[in-house]
Amino acid sequence: MTAPEGTLESFLEGDCSVSEPLAITVTALAFVAETLAGVISSGPLNGRLGEEVGANSDGDRQKKLDVVADELFAGALAPTPVRWYASEERPTAEMLNPEGTLALAIDPLDGSSNIDVNISIGTIFSVFEAKESGVESFLRPGREQIAAGYVVYGPQTVFILATRTTLAQFVLHRGHFFLVSDSLRIPDRTTEFAINASNYRHWSRPIRAFVDDCIAGDEGPWGENFNMRWVASLVAETHRILTRGGIFLYPADARRGYGQGRLRLVYECAPIAFIVERAGGKATDGIDRILDLTPSELHQRTPLVFGTAEKVSQVCAYHDLPESEVSPLFGTRGLFRA
Ligand SMILES: O=P(O)(O)OC[C@H]1O[C@](O)(COP(=O)(O)O)[C@@H](O)[C@@H]1O
Numbered sequence: 001m002t003a004p005e006g007t008l009e010s011f012l013e014g015d016c017s018v019s020e021p022l023a024i025t026v027t028a029l030a031f032v033a034e035t036l037a038g039v040i041s042s043g044p045l046n047g048r049l050g051e052e053v054g055a056n057s058d059g060d061r062q063k064k065l066d067v068v069a070d071e072l073f074a075g076a077l078a079p080t081p082v083r084w085y086a087s088e089e090r091p092t093a094e095m096l097n098p099e100g101t102l103a104l105a106i107d108p109l110d111g112s113s114n115i116d117v118n119i120s121i122g123t124i125f126s127v128f129e130a131k132e133s134g135v136e137s138f139l140r141p142g143r144e145q146i147a148a149g150y151v152v153y154g155p156q157t158v159f160i161l162a163t164r165t166t167l168a169q170f171v172l173h174r175g176h177f178f179l180v181s182d183s184l185r186i187p188d189r190t191t192e193f194a195i196n197a198s199n200y201r202h203w204s205r206p207i208r209a210f211v212d213d214c215i216a217g218d219e220g221p222w223g224e225n226f227n228m229r230w231v232a233s234l235v236a237e238t239h240r241i242l243t244r245g246g247i248f249l250y251p252a253d254a255r256r257g258y259g260q261g262r263l264r265l266v267y268e269c270a271p272i273a274f275i276v277e278r279a280g281g282k283a284t285d286g287i288d289r290i291l292d293l294t295p296s297e298l299h300q301r302t303p304l305v306f307g308t309a310e311k312v313s314q315v316c317a318y319h320d321l322p323e324s325e326v327s328p329l330f331g332t333r334g335l336f337r338a
């Protein structure tokens with residue numbers, strides 16, 4: 001076994017981009033992540049964690065573990081410098097510590113549909129300097145984040161932390177998160193894409209055209225074969241792309257309620273975009289940079305396309321193609337052929 005390089009605690013102490021309030025907050029998040037990892041790994045021995053217990057303010061069904069995770073995070077963060085807490089599971093931002101200087105948005109449990117089937121799930125978080133009100137603290141462009149991260153509860157429990165200057169990966173081992181990498185880079189080339197293909201008929205023409213051209217493989221304009229993955233846990237897809245490259249798409253589609261896709265800007269897309277950019281990748285809504293979008297409400301959704309920079313740029317280019325080029329009747333998309 002490789003000797004661990006140090007713990008999350010020692011990393012937080014030694015990294016000058018981590019202020020004391022941020023270090024205390026991240027330590028509390030890691031404490032809950034460790035607790036949740038234990039709860040999740042016992043599965044049904046802890047009762048039915050995937051049981052439906054209601055719906056959140058956004059209309060999503062809530063599973064028991066969604067609620068348990070939200071309460072654990074809110075409880076652990078209450079004595080930290082977090083002034084404003086915004087969660088997928090709560091209608092509005094809530095004040096935790098009136099003296100606090102930070103605002104933290106969280107998807108306490110990401111990938112809820114995978115709870116009962118023992119597939120990787122996770123937590124996503126985003127940190128800003130707090131402003132006077134909860135609304136002002138979160139309804140601002142994601143580029144103003146001071147840190148973001150995620151946890152994957154999978155075969156390994158992995159904690160990813162991005163600050164304005166660093167991106168570090170830790171793995172849980174015997175009660176401590178150990179540093180395993182501080183130089184994650186998304187590979188520059190990829191032939192792997194991730195999208196829920198069951199929605200094909202609901203997509204816009206540029207998205208269909210891009211996916212058609214990936215599926216066409218070495219007979220298509222890119223001249224190479226692609227592989228496809230869909231885990232249905234954003235954290236797991238992000239971690240795969242951070243590790244071996246790829247492109248993820250959750251576009252807008254024509255289904256009722258999916259006009260802005262499925263994923264939430266404040267506590268899913270913005271933190272993932274912050275991490276992906278730190279790793280040299282790109283994150284857009286298909287056209288515009290995610291980190292430049294200003295949300296108008298806490299639970300706002302946005303289409304999300306992220307991963308290997310070259311591929312994400314190509315999706316933007318498909319949106320600029322003339323209608324004739326993305327028409328289903330157009331068999332030989334000329335513009336991208338070598
Ligand atoms: O079931 P679909 O439509 O493929 O959506 C899967 C997506 O939904 C999510 O589960 C949404 O997150 P939550 O589980 O936190 O609501 C993402 O993790 C995942 O990428």
Ligand SMILES: [Mg+2]
Nearest residue numbers: 107110111268
């Ligand atoms: Mg989620």
Ligand SMILES: [Mg+2]
Nearest residue numbers: 088107109110
């Ligand atoms: Mg969730």
